[in-house]
Amino acid sequence: MSSGIVDFLKxxxxxxxxxxxxxxxxxxxxxxxxxxxxxxxALCIRCNRCLEVCPYGSIKRAGLGPEIGTPYVLPEEKAxxxxxxxxxxxxxxxxxTGLSNPERVRMxxxxxxxxxxxxxxxxxxxxxxxxTGSKIGALCNTCYNVCPHQDKAIKLEQNLFPVVLDDCxxxxxxxxxxxVRPARAINVIPAGMGRVDEAGFHFGKARRHFExxxxxxxxxxxxxxxxxxxxxYRIDGSRxxxxxxxxxxxxxxxxxx
Amino acid sequence: xxxxxxxxxxxxxxxxxxxxxxxxxxEIYAVTGTFYAINIGxxxxxxxxxxxxxxxxxxxxxxxxGAAAVFPVFxxxxxxxxxxGWMCPYHLLSDWAVWIxxxxxxxxxxxxxVEPLPVRKAFSxxxxxxxxxxxxxxxxxxxxxxxxxxxxxxxxxxTEAMILVKSRHLSIEFGFIGIIWLLELTLxxxxxxxxxxxxxxFLGLFRGPFTLRINPGSxxxxxxxxxxxxxxxxxxxxxxxxxxxxxxxxxxxxxxVDACAHGRLRFAGFKxxxxxxxxxxxxxx
Numbered sequence: 170m171s172s173g174i175v176d177f178l179k180x181x182x183x184x185x186x187x188x189x190x191x192x193x194x195x196x197x198x199x200x201x202x203x204x205x206x207x208x209x210x211a212l213c214i215r216c217n218r219c220l221e222v223c224p225y226g227s228i229k230r231a232g233l234g235p236e237i238g239t240p241y242v243l244p245e246e247k248a249x250x251x252x253x254x255x256x257x258x259x260x261x262x263x264x265x266t267g268l269s270n271p272e273r274v275r276m277x278x279x280x281x282x283x284x285x286x287x288x289x290x291x292x293x294x295x296x297x298x299x300x301t302g303s304k305i306g307a308l309c310n311t312c313y314n315v316c317p318h319q320d321k322a323i324k325l326e327q328n329l330f331p332v333v334l335d336d337c338x339x340x341x342x343x344x345x346x347x348x349v350r351p352a353r354a355i356n357v358i359p360a361g362m363g364r365v366d367e368a369g370f371h372f373g374k375a376r377r378h379f380e381x382x383x384x385x386x387x388x389x390x391x392x393x394x395x396x397x398x399x400x401x402y403r404i405d406g407s408r409x410x411x412x413x414x415x416x417x418x419x420x421x422x423x424x425x426x
Numbered sequence: 427x428x429x430x431x432x433x434x435x436x437x438x439x440x441x442x443x444x445x446x447x448x449x450x451x452x453e454i455y456a457v458t459g460t461f462y463a464i465n466i467g468x469x470x471x472x473x474x475x476x477x478x479x480x481x482x483x484x485x486x487x488x489x490x491x492g493a494a495a496v497f498p499v500f501x502x503x504x505x506x507x508x509x510x511g512w513m514c515p516y517h518l519l520s521d522w523a524v525w526i527x528x529x530x531x532x533x534x535x536x537x538x539x540v541e542p543l544p545v546r547k548a549f550s551x552x553x554x555x556x557x558x559x560x561x562x563x564x565x566x567x568x569x570x571x572x573x574x575x576x577x578x579x580x581x582x583x584x585t586e587a588m589i590l591v592k593s594r595h596l597s598i599e600f601g602f603i604g605i606i607w608l609l610e611l612t613l614x615x616x617x618x619x620x621x622x623x624x625x626x627x628f629l630g631l632f633r634g635p636f637t638l639r640i641n642p643g644s645x646x647x648x649x650x651x652x653x654x655x656x657x658x659x660x661x662x663x664x665x666x667x668x669x670x671x672x673x674x675x676x677x678x679x680x681x682x683v684d685a686c687a688h689g690r691l692r693f694a695g696f697k698x699x700x701x702x703x704x705x706x707x708x709x710x711x
Contacts, residue, residue, distance in 0.1 A: 208484055210483075214476045217462075238576070260465075261472075261490070
């Protein structure tokens with residue numbers, strides 16, 4: 170604690186660094202076309218035009234803190250689908266206004282955590298590694314399948330496991346769809362925000378989201394929207410079959426067979 | 427005479443504040459944005475204070491930034507601070523707070539005379555406003571964060587309206603509106619618009635001899651012409667309209683024009699009269 174304060178004073182007094190400049194370097198994805206973080210903070214007037222125009226509701230508004238009111242994308246909840254509606258509307262140029270080619274976006278770069286990724290686990294163990302069935306190694310490759318910039322941003326090495334390439338735009342669709350819970354096996358490291366080592370930074374937030382969803386499920390409440398979608402994604406034939414409330418009988422025999 | 431039109435304009439702006447995000451949700455993008463920055467068709471408009479800060483914080487003035495401030499500055503040059511008096515949603519809230527105060531005083535304490543505003547002198551109020559604007563711009567330039575945006579009442583109100591429509595909640599900034607409104611209700615009526623609002627202060631700077639203003643006609647008295655001093659009592663900015671129509675605080679709301687029993691006050695300037703109400707011919711002679 171004290172060393173932190175000493176460090177802070179050293180940086181401000183001896184090296185003459187701006188004490189507030191680093192506070193807003195939180196690991197959040199800025200909307201597509203964002204200029205470097207420092208200029209973004211200066212130019213962004215918090216008018217929320219990007220948030221207003223986003224047809225997917227991907228852009229969120231930062232809460233209390235030095236960057237309050239600025240837009241960000243949290244791919245665990247909703248990734249950016251690169252419709253490129255927001256840069257065009259930015260009144261100050263905090264988002265590069267001429268940018269319309271989604272391939273030129275650099276929001277960040279995805280990174281795969283190989284100790285969590287099902288495909289990588291499968292490659293390592295070549296079988297189901299966990300007796301409880303909670304860690305199934307599988308040829309999942311969801312990230313590869315959902316990537317809008319397939320084979321350029323991400324490729325399947327030996328047709329077995331995904332590898333992120335340099336053309337990754339950082340939209341976060343892979344993060345949104347990654348089936349690994351509560352922490353995702355793939356995370357986007359935002360561009361120009363430092364702390365590269367802290368990929369998976371929203372773990373806490375994602376876990377809360379996950380816990381909220383599972384709490385609602387445990388109470389037997391009807392799930393809605395994102396949570397219901399999340400539940401549907403996690404339906405897995407290798408485990409218990411979920412109970413459906415709609416009257417549906419599994420046919421004993423199939424006609425014509 | 428002017429009051430019903432002014433109220434109508436204020437209420438229309440208030441309704442549009444909610445209607446625009448509703449239309450945007452239904453993918454009708456004729457008008458988009460908030461009072462920080464708004465697009466009407468292809469006309470891009472931004473709060474000039476917002477632009478001022480962005481210029482200082484980013485250290486550059488681009489054509490895009492400058493162009494966004496042109497329309498509000500033009501409007502202020504032509505019609506004075508009509509944004510404040512006739513459109514600003516916070517001004518409406520402020521009117522409401524004063525109305526509640528007046529009812530309370532009349533009903534509970536039995537006082538019917540007009541209460542004085544805090545910081546009576548227009549000069550002191552102006553100094554406070556421009557000091558605040560300068561300080562905010564300097565801080566924005568120093569730390570690279572447009573701090574005055576967090577204190578822009580109309581901007582926050584319209585942003586909250588948009589968030590309310592889009593995601594059915596309010597964000598923390600609404601607390602700021604709540605605090606200043608409660609302060610106006612309890613202790614300091616009208617203090618925000620008169621002593622702090624950076625947008626109003628900056629818009630007030632754009633004035634020319636042709637700008638619309640309140641004018642007492644050819645006579646420009648030093649003392650109020652009637653004993654009751656109707657116009658000063660009516661002025662929401664605490665001015666004495668019979669001699670201070672040119673003041674930077676004046677929002678051209680027209681309340682003094684309505685209040686004057688003799689019909690002496692009128693809008694002037696726009697029709698080719700100068701600050702003292704003389705026409706062009708009179709100026710030449």
